Amino acid sequence: MTKDSEVVHGYPHLDTVRAAITALHRRLSPEGVRSYAPSVLPGDVAFADQDDLHLGAQRVARALVQHLRLPDARMIVSFREMEHAASVELTAGPEYFIELNDRFRAHRRDIGAALAHEIMHVLLHRLDLSFPGTRDNEILTDTATTYLGAGWLLLDAFRQDDVSRQKLGYLTPEEFGYVLAKRAIAFDEDPSAWFTSPQGYTAYTKGRAEALHDARQPPLTAAGWSGRHRYAKDRRYAREHPGAAAHHPDAAPSAYAFEHGPDGLLVCFPCPTCHQRIRVPVRGRVRARCGLCRTILECDT
Numbered sequence: 001m002t003k004d005s006e007v008v009h010g011y012p013h014l015d016t017v018r019a020a021i022t023a024l025h026r027r028l029s030p031e032g033v034r035s036y037a038p039s040v041l042p043g044d045v046a047f048a049d050q051d052d053l054h055l056g057a058q059r060v061a062r063a064l065v066q067h068l069r070l071p072d073a074r075m076i077v078s079f080r081e082m083e084h085a086a087s088v089e090l091t092a093g094p095e096y097f098i099e100l101n102d103r104f105r106a107h108r109r110d111i112g113a114a115l116a117h118e119i120m121h122v123l124l125h126r127l128d129l130s131f132p133g134t135r136d137n138e139i140l141t142d143t144a145t146t147y148l149g150a151g152w153l154l155l156d157a158f159r160q161d162d163v164s165r166q167k168l169g170y171l172t173p174e175e176f177g178y179v180l181a182k183r184a185i186a187f188d189e190d191p192s193a194w195f196t197s198p199q200g201y202t203a204y205t206k207g208r209a210e211a212l213h214d215a216r217q218p219p220l221t222a223a224g225w226s227g228r229h230r231y232a233k234d235r236r237y238a239r240e241h242p243g244a245a246a247h248h249p250d251a252a253p254s255a256y257a258f259e260h261g262p263d264g265l266l267v268c269f270p271c272p273t274c275h276q277r278i279r280v281p282v283r284g285r286v287r288a289r290c291g292l293c294r295t296i297l298e299c300d301t
């Protein structure tokens with residue numbers, strides 16, 4: 001939890017975020033991922049100032065448990081002074097104990113955001129899905145919370161003014177916006193009306209622009225002129241230099257790369273939906289289907 005300190009912006013964790021989206025699709029399957037539609041709705045996790053603190057926290061936790069498809073998980077929520085926003089005791093269940101930072105007693109509208117992250121820890125624990133290292137595992141948790149429909153609460157908890165600022169989670173605001181936009185595109189949702197935080201909404205629009213950029217990269221037919229021009233130049237170089245590097249040394253890890261197969265030149269590129277890398281022959285216009293998320297992609301190879 002960032003409180004009254006500098007908020008990191010941009011996309012420093014983007015490679016790990018994309019790996020987390022891929023891991024979710026591999027572990028849950030396309031049907032499993034789509035079972036988390038629609039997102040949890042604002043009314044289901046609303047917390048009024050006049051609500052009883054503990055009963056209200058239990059009610060919100062129950063709504064999130066139901067959304068995240070943990071029917072036999074009972075969350076016991078308590079409050080205490082602590083450094084972080086919250087913590088959860090991961091056991092075999094069926095009861096899980098969540099502790100929330102005492103400051104949420106006075107900031108009740110953000111209780112749902114803190115609970116969403118901790119309950120996702122429970123789901124990932126049950127799925128036996130984790131990344132090595134605390135940092136990457138927390139990025140996986142934030143990404144999964146957002147992609148499976150509860151993480152817009154974390155982005156909406158980002159608020160900043162002249163004297164104070166608050167951000168929950170390990171992702172930057174723009175990275176939360178990126179994952180939320182990925183979900184919105186895949187699930188045909190529009191979460192923009194759910195934001196109460198102007199800063200959260202701005203971060204969502206920036207993240208959405210980055211997510212749309214993924215779908216406009218060559219060899220996809222939606223790529224712009226400059227991308228198509230660069231791709232044609234790289235393709236020509238790959239054909240003329242079979243022993244050269246598969247891609248330009250300055251290219252991003254998420255960029256396309258050329259390979260030489262027994263039947264001719266191939267191009268390998270990330271699926272814009274799940275980021276699983278796809279390999280197709282270089283033969284002009286082709287329609288490719290991602291083997292992981294099953295997205296149909298129109299390509300000009």
